[in-house]
Amino acid sequence: MKKLDVSKHEREIIEDAIKHWQEQSLLDAEKAKVLQANLDDKGFEWGMLARYAFWIALASLIFSVVSLFSDGYLSDLVERFYETPNVVFCLGFAAIAVFFYALGFRNKANNPDKNFSNETLMLAGAFATAASIGFLGQILDRNENHYTLMFLLSILIYGVLAVKIKSKLLWVFTLVALGIWFATETAYHSNWGFKFWGMNYPLRFTIFGALLTAFAYFIQPKLKSIDYFQSTSFVVGLLYSMIALWLLSIFGNYSDFDKWSSVRQYEIFYWGLLGIGVSLGLAIYGMKTKDHAARDIGFVFFILNLYTRFVEYLWDNINRTIFFLLLAVSFWFVGRWAESIWKKKPGV
Known part of the structure; x- marks a missing residue:
């Protein structure tokens, strides 16, 4: 009978589980011995x-x-080729992209289990595609500065390839290109200013990320062609929202540095409060639903928001020794709290 290859850490977890099941009378001693004997120490981590x-x-x-x-x-x-037409670079990078994509498709067809090499080839193709589209933008939009159509083209290319070969890495590129398109499109319609419909970039991306997360959660599972990427879209949407919301808690909805510099942080405290509330709610939701991605993202941004507020309000107001002492004590409590959550055994 073939044995299960496990690492030292995995063996400890499995043996703890077997021991727990024995203590709960869910597994007899003979079967437990058979299961332990079926474990084999994994060799070198080639993967x-x-x-x-x-x-x-x-x-x-x-x-x-x-x-x-x-x-x-x-x-x-x-520099000798500085005057080379952009069309040459555009076609050259396009040819390189096609070359890497062809290699990736061929490698995936012949060796579908070699995920790392396949993803690396596709990643190289994605970079070449971005370069080619950039030069295409120079050719078509040199005088207009309206590059959003180029980003839409990159979204289409990455999206089709991601669906075709089921590459989550290329799907991430698709969502990143979508975010860049959103930023450039709103900037173009605001005459390249920092505000669009009264919203600066952090506020815009907070809403953009929330919409992407909602799409991933409610709509994407119903679309058979892209439901495979649902978890990826969910995580990227959360990251868009939480990073933007954290920046919003620092800079507020200001687009002018001088105006922001004259504002005291307590005047935009409500953004920080919103960031803390959303991240804490996300962490609690993740723990209740066993959604590890939501739990981890929520927990990280909850801590990040708390310590951002800590630095904002106390750095200039208390003695440095007391500041770092409070920081050390708070991190100790955070560590104990995290340890109690992550190390808690079921049934205890």
Whole structure:
């Protein structure tokens, strides 16, 4: 009989579970011994090595491009082609994108289990697509500065490819491109100002993220073509909203730095209160429904909002020694609280 390969940490969890079931008379000693004997220590973590290797390969590729432009000789060489038409770069990056996508499709068809290599190829294709669309924007919209149609094109490309090969990474690119389109579209209609319909960027993205989260929660599960990405959309929508709401709690709905500088933080306290309330509600919802993503995001932003308020209101008002002492004590209590939640055993 084939044994189950587990890491040391996984073995400890499984053995604790078996012991608990024995104590609750849900499992007899003989069956418990059979189950423990079926566990085998996992060897070297090749999967983790593969993931890190592909990440390092991608980072090295980016650094190589940066080095290309920072090297003196190569910079001179690039400058000689400065007058090269944008259409050449556009088509060149498009060809590179097609090349990587073709490799990704072929690799996925032949080796569907090699997720890391497949995702890396698609990621390279996504970067090349972004570059190609950027040069296409230079060609078509050079005098108009209205690039939103280009972002819509990137959303279409990433979305179709993500659905075609069921790539959550490309779906993330789709949602990021959607966010960039939203930002540029609203900026274009406000004459490239910081406010649109009386809302600055943080307030706009708080609403945008909330709408994306609602779409993922209520509508996306009903759409068969994209229900596979429901959890991804839900997490990205929450991150859009919570990051924007946190920034809103700091800067308020101001678009002018001078006006914001003259405002005392207590005058925009209600945004901070809203951020604390939403993040705490999200954490409680996640704990009650066993939604780990909602719980973790809510918990992180609840702590972030609390400590942001802590710094805003106490940094200039109390002695530094007392400030850091209070900070240390509060983090200790936070650690104890987190430990009591994450380490609590079922049935205890």
